[in-house]
Amino acid sequence: xxxxxxxxxxxxxxxxxxxxxxxxxxxxxxxxxxxxxxxxxxxxxxxxxxxxxxxxxxxxxxxxxxxxxxxxxxxxxxxxxxxxxxxxxxxxxxxxxxxxxxxxxxxxxxxxxxxxxxxxxxxxxxxxxxxxxxxxxxxxxxxxxxxxxxxxxxxxxxxxxxxxxxxxxxxxxxxxxxxxxxxxxxxxxxxxxxxxxxxxxxxxxxxxxxxxxxxxxxxxxxxxxxxxxxxxxxxxxxxxxxxxxxxxxxxxxxxxxxxxxxxxxxxxxxxxxxxxxxxxxxxxxxxxxxxxxxxxxxxxxxxxxxxxxxxxxxxxxxxxxx
Amino acid sequence: xxxxxxxxxxxxxxxxxxxxxxxxxxxxxxxxxxxxxxxxxxxxxxxxxxxxxxxxxxxxxxxxxxxxxxxxxxxxxxxxxxxxxxxxxxxxxxxxxxxxxxxxxxxxxxxxxxxxxxxxxxxxxxxxxxxxxxxxxxxxxxxxxxxxxxxxxxxxxxxxxxxxxxxxxxxxxxxxxxxxxxxxxxxxxxxxxxxxxxxxxxxxxxxxxxxxxxxxxxxxxxxxxxxxxxxxxxxxxxx
Numbered sequence: 207x208x209x210x211x212x213x214x215x216x217x218x219x220x221x222x223x224x225x226x227x228x229x230x231x232x233x234x235x236x237x238x239x240x241x242x243x244x245x246x247x248x249x250x251x252x253x254x255x256x257x258x259x260x261x262x263x264x265x266x267x268x269x270x271x272x273x274x275x276x277x278x279x280x281x282x283x284x285x286x287x288x289x290x291x292x293x294x295x296x297x298x299x300x301x302x303x304x305x306x307x308x309x310x311x312x313x314x315x316x317x318x319x320x321x322x323x324x325x326x327x328x329x330x331x332x333x334x335x336x337x338x339x340x341x342x343x344x345x346x347x348x349x350x351x352x353x354x355x356x357x358x359x360x361x362x363x364x365x366x367x368x369x370x371x372x373x374x375x376x377x378x379x380x381x382x383x384x385x386x387x388x389x390x391x392x393x394x395x396x397x398x399x400x401x402x403x404x405x406x407x408x409x410x411x412x413x414x415x416x417x418x419x420x421x422x423x424x425x426x427x428x429x430x431x432x433x434x435x436x437x438x439x440x441x442x443x444x445x446x447x448x449x450x451x452x453x454x455x456x457x458x459x460x461x462x463x464x465x466x467x468x469x470x471x472x473x474x475x476x477x478x479x480x481x482x483x484x485x486x487x488x489x490x491x492x493x494x495x496x497x498x499x500x501x502x503x504x505x506x507x508x509x510x511x512x513x514x515x516x517x518x519x520x521x522x523x524x525x526x527x528x
Numbered sequence: 529x530x531x532x533x534x535x536x537x538x539x540x541x542x543x544x545x546x547x548x549x550x551x552x553x554x555x556x557x558x559x560x561x562x563x564x565x566x567x568x569x570x571x572x573x574x575x576x577x578x579x580x581x582x583x584x585x586x587x588x589x590x591x592x593x594x595x596x597x598x599x600x601x602x603x604x605x606x607x608x609x610x611x612x613x614x615x616x617x618x619x620x621x622x623x624x625x626x627x628x629x630x631x632x633x634x635x636x637x638x639x640x641x642x643x644x645x646x647x648x649x650x651x652x653x654x655x656x657x658x659x660x661x662x663x664x665x666x667x668x669x670x671x672x673x674x675x676x677x678x679x680x681x682x683x684x685x686x687x688x689x690x691x692x693x694x695x696x697x698x699x700x701x702x703x704x705x706x707x708x709x710x711x712x713x714x715x716x717x718x719x720x721x722x723x724x725x726x727x728x729x730x731x732x733x734x735x736x737x738x739x740x741x742x743x744x745x746x747x748x749x750x751x752x753x754x755x756x757x758x759x760x761x762x763x764x765x766x767x
Contacts, residue, residue, distance in 0.1 A: 379627050386626030386633070387619050387640070394602045394613045401600035401673075403584035404562060404593065405680055406617030415623055461604075 236362035243369040245470035251423025257461030258392040265322030268329035269299045269421040271443030273428025282349040292429040299425035303418045333440035345439030352433040459505020545718045548736035554719040563587040593682035595673040603662035611644040614679025667698040691722040
C-alpha cells in the first residue's frame with residue numbers, strides 16, 4: 207500500500223514534467239520553470255543539511271556561485287569542455303565546504319551558520335574584485351550553452367529537457383538517501399545526537415559529509431545556471447540569495463523532499479507576480495519567513511494539513527472550545 | 529568531583545548493578561565508560577584495552593551499548609527504524625552507495641531490516657513496528673531503547689535506570705528480559721534505584737556514595753553492609 211502510493215507519486219511527478227513542455231509554449235514560462243528546477247536542486251541540498259542534520263548554511267549562494275563561475279570562466283574564457291568544467295566546479299565547491307566544515311562542525315551549536323555567512327561575504331567580494339577572471343561587478347558574458355553529442359541546449363525548451371531530468375534524478379537520489387543507512391543516521395542525529403553516538407554514528411563526520419554533499423548540489427545548480435543564462439554577475443550570488451534559499455526550505459517544510467520542490471516553486475514565482483514591489487522584495491521575503499516560522503513551523507504542505515486536521519477536530523466537538 | 533577513586537570490575541557474563549543515593553555519581557560513571565565524559569585521571573579497561581577518552585561512537589564500535597536515564601529515542605522515526613539505526617556499526621553502506629541503492633547495499637538493507645525485526649520480536653515490540661517512536665508509552669519507550677541497543681549486538685550493555693517511571697508489572701517484565709539477556713551471554717552493567725529489581729537480577733552490586741565506592745559484593749552481603757545501610761538510611765538509624 208505504502209509502496210504503491212509512493213510509486214504513484216513519482217509517476218505522477220514524472221508525467222507532469224514530461225507533459226508540461228507539450229502544453230507550455232511561452233519561452234517566458236519555460237524559463238521560469240527552468241529557474242524553479244535550478245532552485246529546487248539548491249533547496250533539496252540545503253534541506254538535507256537543515257532539515258535532517260539540523261545545521262544551517264547562510265552561504266549556499268557562495269557554493270552556487272563557485273559552480274557558476276568555475277563553469278563560466280573555464281568554458282567562456284578558456285574553452286574547456288563544459289562537463290569537465292562542471293566537475294571542476296564540484297571539486298572546488300566540495301573542497302571549500304570541507305575546509306569550512308572541519309573547524310565549524312567541531313563546535314556544538316550554530317557555528318556553521320556564522321562560518322558560512324562569513325564565507326558567503328568573502329566569496330561575493332572575490333567575485334567582484336577578481337576582475338581579470340570574473341569580469342567584476344559588470345559580470346561575465348559569453349558563456350557557451352551546454353552540449354551533448356552535438357545537441358546544444360540553447361533554447362528554454364531544450365534547457366528544460368536538460369534541467370528537469372536532472373531535478374528528477376536529484377529528488378530521487380535525495381529521497382533514496384534519506385531512506386538509506388546514512389539517511390537514518392542523519393535523522394537519528396537530528397532527534398538525539400547522544401543516542402546516535404552511542405550506537406556508533408560518528409556525528410561530527412556525518413554532519414561534515416552532508417554539508418559537503420549539499421554544497422555539491424549547489425555547485426551543480428550553479429553550473430546549470432551559468433549555461434542557462436550565458437551571463438553571470440556577482441549580484442546573483444549575494445547573501446540575500448542565501449537567505450532566500452533558507453526561506454524556500456522553511457516555506458516548503460524542513461526535512462521534506464517534496465516540500466523543497468514546493469518551496470522553490472512558490473518563492474521563484476512570487477517575485478515575478480510581485481514585480482511592482484521589486485524594491486520591497488527583501489521585506490516581503492523576510493515577512494514570509496517570519497510568518498511561516500511562527501504560524502506554519504512545519505512548512506506549507508504539512509502546516510495546511512495540520513490546519514485541516516485541527517478544523518475537523520473542532521467540528522467533531524473536540525478541543526478546548528468544544 | 530562527581531566520581532573519585534572508584535575502582536571495580538565487571539565479570540563477563542554477569543549482571544553487575546551500581547547503586548547509590550541521588551548524586552552518588554552513577555550516571556557520571558556511565559558517561560565515563562561510554563565516552564560521553566573523559567576522565568581526568570585513571571583508566572577504563574574493556575577486554576584488556578584502555579578505552580578512556582575515546583569518543584562515544586568509538587566506544588560503541590567496540591561492542592559497548594547503553595540506554596539513557598532520560599529516554600533518548602529518535603522520536604520522528606518509526607519503532608522499526610529506531611532499531612535499524614542500532615545496526616549502524618555493523619553495516620557499511622556509505623552516503624553515495626546507499627543513495628544509489630547499489631545491489632550490495634540492498635542486500636545489506638534487507639539484512640538490517642530482518643535483524644531489526646528479530647530484536648523487536650525478542651522484546652515483544654513487533655506489533656508496534658510501524659508506529660512513530662514518539663507515541664509509545666514510557667514503559668515501551670524504555671523497552672525500545674533496550675531493543676535498539678541490542679540491535680548493535682553489544683557484548684556489554686549498560687542500562688541507566690531502566691525501571692524508572694515503570695509500574696510494577698513492567699518492572700517485573702524488564703527483570704525477566706534482563707535475566708534472559710544474561711543467559712544469552714550478554715554482560716550487563718546496571719544503574720538502578722529500584723531495589724527489588726536490583727536485588728533480584730544482580731549477580732554483584734557496587735555501591736557508590738558521594739562519588740566513592742563504599743561496598744562491593746553479592747546482593748545478600750550488600751543488604752547487610754553497615755556503610756550501605758548508613759548511606760541509604762542515615763547513621764542515626766543504626767543506633
